[in-house]
Amino acid sequence: MFSKNNKKAAPENKPAPVPAPPSIISRDLxxxxxxxxxxxxxxxxKVNGDIRTRILIVGxxxxxxxxxxxxxxxxxxxxxxxxxxxxxxxxxxxxxVGDILHEDLSIETGAFLEGHCKRMVMPEDVHKAExxxxxEAPAKVKPQGNLKPAPATAK
Numbered sequence: 001m002f003s004k005n006n007k008k009a010a011p012e013n014k015p016a017p018v019p020a021p022p023s024i025i026s027r028d029l030x031x032x033x034x035x036x037x038x039x040x041x042x043x044x045x046k047v048n049g050d051i052r053t054r055i056l057i058v059g060x061x062x063x064x065x066x067x068x069x070x071x072x073x074x075x076x077x078x079x080x081x082x083x084x085x086x087x088x089x090x091x092x093x094x095x096x097v098g099d100i101l102h103e104d105l106s107i108e109t110g111a112f113l114e115g116h117c118k119r120m121v122m123p124e125d126v127h128k129a130e131x132x133x134x135x136e137a138p139a140k141v142k143p144q145g146n147l148k149p150a151p152a153t154a155k
Contacts (some may be wrong), residue, residue, distance in 0.1 A: 027061050034066070043077075056085075060093050071122075082115075086122045 022040035025031060029045035037053040044059035050066040058064055062077035073085040075094040084101040092110035099115045103122050107113065 022055075022057075025062075027059075050081075058094075084122075 025043045027044045034049040035051045040055040042057040043062040056070045058075045060076045065080045072087045074089045076091040078095040086103045088102045090107045090111040092108040094111040
């Protein structure tokens, strides 16, 4: 009747993670390197590198050179490189040179696109799947201490 074994564990009420505010790369900022985020990135400056994020907004003044992998990609500026996203929106001011792999693509009148468009079924978290499938750095081989170089032979 009053046994300790009959106690049911109370369900844990963990608070839902609070989403972070978007990361903004302003017009006067240039970045050389890759960007990786689980949230939202808005670019108004220049990025020379690959971008992996959940939501990406490429502003009118932005210039991106590299591959973009995201769930949603809204392009208003310039992108030189492949875009791989579930949802891709090209505004009238967009200038894209590169292929687009997408599930849902919309292109406004006036947008510039030079490349191929291919509809593909993307995984739920396409940017996370790409990060997990990225090749790792090759393992370094340690020389063994008991090996000696072969003697040189003269001809």
